[in-house]
Amino acid sequence: MNEVQKKPFDINGMLNRIAELMVQYPKAAMFQLYEEGFTSLFEQLLSCIISIRTLDEVSIPVSKRLFAKARTPQELLKLSPLELEDVLHGSSYNGQKAYTMLSIAQTVIGQYNGQLPADYEQLTSLKGVGPKCANLVLGIAAQIPAISVDSHVHRVVNRWGYIQTAQPEKTLSALEKLVPQDRWIDINRLLMPFGKFHCTHNLPKCSICPVLDYCRQVGVTRHR
Numbered sequence: 260m261n262e263v264q265k266k267p268f269d270i271n272g273m274l275n276r277i278a279e280l281m282v283q284y285p286k287a288a289m290f291q292l293y294e295e296g297f298t299s300l301f302e303q304l305l306s307c308i309i310s311i312r313t314l315d316e317v318s319i320p321v322s323k324r325l326f327a328k329a330r331t332p333q334e335l336l337k338l339s340p341l342e343l344e345d346v347l348h349g350s351s352y353n354g355q356k357a358y359t360m361l362s363i364a365q366t367v368i369g370q371y372n373g374q375l376p377a378d379y380e381q382l383t384s385l386k387g388v389g390p391k392c393a394n395l396v397l398g399i400a401a402q403i404p405a406i407s408v409d410s411h412v413h414r415v416v417n418r419w420g421y422i423q424t425a426q427p428e429k430t431l432s433a434l435e436k437l438v439p440q441d442r443w444i445d446i447n448r449l450l451m452p453f454g455k456f457h458c459t460h461n462l463p464k465c466s467i468c469p470v471l472d473y474c475r476q477v478g479v480t481r482h483r
């Protein structure tokens with residue numbers, strides 16, 4: 260489609276169309292786990308750590324294996340580092356993640372009376388917790404408006420031509436200026452699976468895309 264034929268961006272309308280499309284695809288891991296009852300900030304944070312550099316297809320069963328043994332900081336600290344590493348088997352860097360989780364559990368008990376705070380600064384001050392996980396956890400478990408940017412979100416919104424950013428960190432601040440707060444959680448909830456299954460890294464499905472009339476297809480040279 261020619262550039263001049265594209266519509267002005269309507270982020271609400273675009274997200275609504277993508278929501279209809281994504282009904283047929285699996286939900287992102289943390290949203291799926293939330294629906295299955297793993298709703299606490301602590302559980303969501305553990306799931307996010309498990310998901311780092313790990314496919315959702317692995318993150319979900321590994322998270323459930325962990326929650327069968329420990330769902331609170333107190334329960335987690337009953338596991339030795341080696342036991343926890345074994346439970347996390349399949350998730351990338353499981354040994355390192357085991358130490359990270361135990362360190363977080365100790366901090367939560369020692370500094371926060373056993374309750375993980377729903378606060379961005381305090382979450383990102385924990386060892387091993389970056390902006391992506393902090394914002395996902397706050398959005399999903401505490402319903403605090405927050406945008407979480409992963410590689411899929413970063414790629415999709417730049418392809419649209421909605422923003423022009425080189426790094427995901429810049430994408431976060433650019434989206435915060437453009438997207439209404441009541442859709443912030445939807446950005447990751449919808450665009451992560453949209454990028455994984457539809458607007459894929461190689462050969463995006465432009466010919467059957469529900470937002471083709473808005474998308475400038477920046478950098479797309481081949482598509483399905």
Ligand code: SF4
Nearest residue numbers: 458463464465468474
């Ligand atoms: Fe992605 Fe193509 Fe759809 Fe644009 S038109 S969002 S590049 S699949």
